[in-house]
Amino acid sequence: MSKRITLGCAAFVLCGHAAWAHAQTTTAATPTPARAADTAAQGNRLVMAENESFLLPLDDRKNVHPTYPQNLLGQHLPPRTVCLRVGIDEKGAVIAVAKAPASEFCVPDAEPEFLAASEMAARTWKFDPALRCVFRNVQDKERAHASCDGGKSIPQAVTLVYRIRFDQVDGQPTVHVIGG
Template identity: 75%
Template sequence: MSHAQTAATATAAPTPAAATAAKADRLVLADNESFLMPLDDIKNVHPSYPPDLLAKQLPPRTVCLRVGIDEKGAVTVVARAPASEFCATSAEPEFLAVSETAARTWKFDPALRCVFRNAKDKERAVASCDGGKGIPQPVTLVYRFRFEQVGGKPQVHVIGG
């Protein structure tokens, strides 16, 4: 897998040479810096559809979780994400429980803030820290777990990160 460059909420302790945070929960990058998302381990398991709910033949349900990942790639926080148009909070508690249990076992290669000598070196790196210094960063990502039954068979899709 490769580091994806999508938006994430990142926290970092600002240093004089580092980017400064506009808010405590947002990382602001300098012109000579880039950000690489954490890579999830291929062994990370998805939750299973709760067997007790299969017979109910429920319509699709979605659970959203905030997953905190530290600078070593370990999961430090798993919590329900706030409700949004993509994340309803009305799913049965069993869906939330299996999602939280799975997410707590996940491992990652950490997110990286790449610091380069200048903006041109950054442009040459193209989605990597090549030619710069990779500084591991803690991040919080939102994952969406969609539980559904298709043709009578349970399916769980994990979206996000």
């Protein structure tokens, strides 16, 4: 499993390597998969109190990277990057996969085969869910340091953005997944 990142800010947004996460803001105790998918698609932001922190979901080490499309190998294309929004429900299951909006990191001109390979792989990914950690007070939150120890952990649905870079090095395909 990957290292968890904890955030203890009032409004949660993670922007690094073109990745950000938006946790579900609904007040329902047990959100439905449809509501979690809506939240993942809409990108609602989680607002936290001073005594709360947030842990990003952990990706399963068995999650496979997309494969370089065979029909494009002979074209010796320059590196291509595809960006995906991946909606993850409060159980850690992928519930939505879509092309992310264009940005400085996500150019819209990659061949459709790269997007299709990326989406197909992302739909198979699994995660330990994101957690909202609620503590009795700020001091308990600070003592927990990157965990929910001593507080209540509440699984959260999130949307993460991944950059997937397809490249060829000496004629050999390579694929790098960045973000999350």
